[in-house]
Amino acid sequence: MKEYQTLHPHFLHGADYNPDQWLTYPEILAQDPEMMAQAHCNCMSVGIFAWSTLEPAEGQYHFEQLDSIIENLAAKGVKTILATPSAARPRWLAEKYPEVRRVNKSGVREQYNTRHNYCYTSPIYREKTAAIDRLLAQRYGNNPNVILWHISNELGGECHCELCQDAFRSWLKKKYGGDLDKLNHAWWSTFWSHNVTDWDQIHSPMHHGEPDIIMTGLYLDWRNFVTYQTTDFMKMEIDTIKSVCPNIPVTTNLMWLPQNVDYHYLKDYIDVISWDAYPTWHEPDQVRCAVDTAFNHDYFRSLKHKPFLLMESTPSNTNWQAVSKLKRPGMHRLASLQAVAHGSDSVQYFQWRKGRGGSEKFHGAVIDHNGKASGRVFEDVKQVGISLEKLDDICGTKTNAKVALIFDNKNSWALSNASGFINTDKKYMKTCLQHYKSFWKRGVDVDVISTGEELCGYDLVVMPMLYSMDPSQIDRIEDYVAKGGTVVATYATGYVDTTDLCYLGGFPGNQLKDVFGLTADEIDSLYPTDRNSVLWDGKSYPVVDYCELITPTTAQVLGSYGADFYKNMPALLKNSYKAGTAYYVGCRDTGELTDALYGQLLEQLGIQTYALPEGVSVHSREGYLFVENYNDHAVTVELPGIYRNMEIDQVYNGTVSVEPYNIVIVCAQK
Ligand code: GLA
Ligand code: ZN
Numbered sequence: 001m002k003e004y005q006t007l008h009p010h011f012l013h014g015a016d017y018n019p020d021q022w023l024t025y026p027e028i029l030a031q032d033p034e035m036m037a038q039a040h041c042n043c044m045s046v047g048i049f050a051w052s053t054l055e056p057a058e059g060q061y062h063f064e065q066l067d068s069i070i071e072n073l074a075a076k077g078v079k080t081i082l083a084t085p086s087a088a089r090p091r092w093l094a095e096k097y098p099e100v101r102r103v104n105k106s107g108v109r110e111q112y113n114t115r116h117n118y119c120y121t122s123p124i125y126r127e128k129t130a131a132i133d134r135l136l137a138q139r140y141g142n143n144p145n146v147i148l149w150h151i152s153n154e155l156g157g158e159c160h161c162e163l164c165q166d167a168f169r170s171w172l173k174k175k176y177g178g179d180l181d182k183l184n185h186a187w188w189s190t191f192w193s194h195n196v197t198d199w200d201q202i203h204s205p206m207h208h209g210e211p212d213i214i215m216t217g218l219y220l221d222w223r224n225f226v227t228y229q230t231t232d233f234m235k236m237e238i239d240t241i242k243s244v245c246p247n248i249p250v251t252t253n254l255m256w257l258p259q260n261v262d263y264h265y266l267k268d269y270i271d272v273i274s275w276d277a278y279p280t281w282h283e284p285d286q287v288r289c290a291v292d293t294a295f296n297h298d299y300f301r302s303l304k305h306k307p308f309l310l311m312e313s314t315p316s317n318t319n320w321q322a323v324s325k326l327k328r329p330g331m332h333r334l335a336s337l338q339a340v341a342h343g344s345d346s347v348q349y350f351q352w353r354k355g356r357g358g359s360e361k362f363h364g365a366v367i368d369h370n371g372k373a374s375g376r377v378f379e380d381v382k383q384v385g386i387s388l389e390k391l392d393d394i395c396g397t398k399t400n401a402k403v404a405l406i407f408d409n410k411n412s413w414a415l416s417n418a419s420g421f422i423n424t425d426k427k428y429m430k431t432c433l434q435h436y437k438s439f440w441k442r443g444v445d446v447d448v449i450s451t452g453e454e455l456c457g458y459d460l461v462v463m464p465m466l467y468s469m470d471p472s473q474i475d476r477i478e479d480y481v482a483k484g485g486t487v488v489a490t491y492a493t494g495y496v497d498t499t500d501l502c503y504l505g506g507f508p509g510n511q512l513k514d515v516f517g518l519t520a521d522e523i524d525s526l527y528p529t530d531r532n533s534v535l536w537d538g539k540s541y542p543v544v545d546y547c548e549l550i551t552p553t554t555a556q557v558l559g560s561y562g563a564d565f566y567k568n569m570p571a572l573l574k575n576s577y578k579a580g581t582a583y584y585v586g587c588r589d590t591g592e593l594t595d596a597l598y599g600q601l602l603e604q605l606g607i608q609t610y611a612l613p614e615g616v617s618v619h620s621r622e623g624y625l626f627v628e629n630y631n632d633h634a635v636t637v638e639l640p641g642i643y644r645n646m647e648i649d650q651v652y653n654g655t656v657s658v659e660p661y662n663i664v665i666v667c668a669q670k
Pocket of ligand 2: 102103119120121122159160161162163164
């Protein structure tokens, strides 16, 4: 059953379109829609930074140009995703109302500058935003060519102004039920005599104030407040729009992980998840890049367990990465359809046309400064458009993952600010990606989920370095294993709760000790040149960074350390807990140990895997398979069964050949 995400039940293909930058170039505006049709684009995101055009002076609104832009696009079959303009305030607004400008972490109110930097608490900013949003909704809410609202742009960052400080204090009062004793306990504030005796003594963590890493309870509450307040601002925009036009779905474009806003909180208020993907293709380790991108796509799909939208990507290079590398032939198609393979129902770009000036004039675009609807990049884009038309049956289909990997943004805040272990880099993200890669390289679909989610539908749950866990999250893991689930955890699991208070009575916290049948008594951090090993099943696997010293209670020891004073002590353990099984990897390996473990588990659990060449992955959406080759050479992939190519007239029996940087999409033949 298809589940359509927008008012347009086909793959969306298009870009951010900024005609407001080109209003004095009517000949260019006249060419754009026709060129879009030639590029097989069917959708543009319009108006994202257009506030100063729509309201050039306070209360003076001009929508006539936007009217004709939406109409001209529609005349060429191009739908509009209409943005609210709040991400970039007009200069007049910031000059007249200083409170809308953020106060930075040094306590300095910023001058008018850049974008994405308004105070999300400011009543004036909310009022001005709501006013223009309401007018947009009234004017375009019944326009059949507007298929989706794009709320603001890349919400994030933080403001330390007095309005935000007050809002933080109110949020804390609510969280702790007005009880300062509770707050002081949660923040362990007798440490260094930091006890709070009046709510007004509380300030956000700042450069000249409380550092992030000293009172981590304060820091984590601040992050949660920033998430809450950012979402509250977004909700204000959504409520304004929906009060006028309840039928057009809303989205906001999210960003690459990890983030300072917890999307698991924000996600519930939008109808469709969308995100902006800017991988560093052709970096020295192309497979790392492919895995990282895949992980992000899976995270965004798993937020709602529904298809998502790729809202931005570049047709060639960016202007802001360290090296602005061009995509090699094939890479644009592969990157675009990789998103589709992971559940995207769109391929959208930043941007349609390169601006003449400003910092993004050298950012990749469908139309370059030469103004031509031709050339390598244009042709790549057009071919993706043609492919998406051929793949239309796949739009709306779901991913059915049997494996879940728990990645928690809040855990990443807690770990990166924990003083201890290896302070230079805790490697949480890298560890998650390393575990994830074992599934990627075997063509196993994975949901990347948060700690708060239902686990019972999964055959295998992987939870790397889940240092910070709420007691209820611990209950959920216990329940999953008790009912027959299989879980894999690592060192540093369940050390602290969500305000960074250590669990008492031994790690991992609470019932996790019973689930894993062990206690993790100490953790050794290794220097970068230090090595240890794990001996398991007659093989030795390299170990780096962390080794826990573990005492098993009921767990069976599978592997033990090969060196140091803890030589022969347990490193890899398995415990039968009620109807399920819990594995514990007590050290950080370089990939081989966990990969071997996952190989065995996937086989035992009967989860389908593929024997794939290096740099190749397979993903599926209902009956459709996407075979991806990230190598600069062609590969032959074994695909047991008979499959039909979705784009060309070809049937495969047992093997599929994939060109360098290419993707083949097939459907199983009955
Ligand atoms: C972000 C923004 C866009 C643009 C691109 C450039 O994703 O949303 O407006 O700046 O980056 O890569
Ligand atoms: Zn503020």
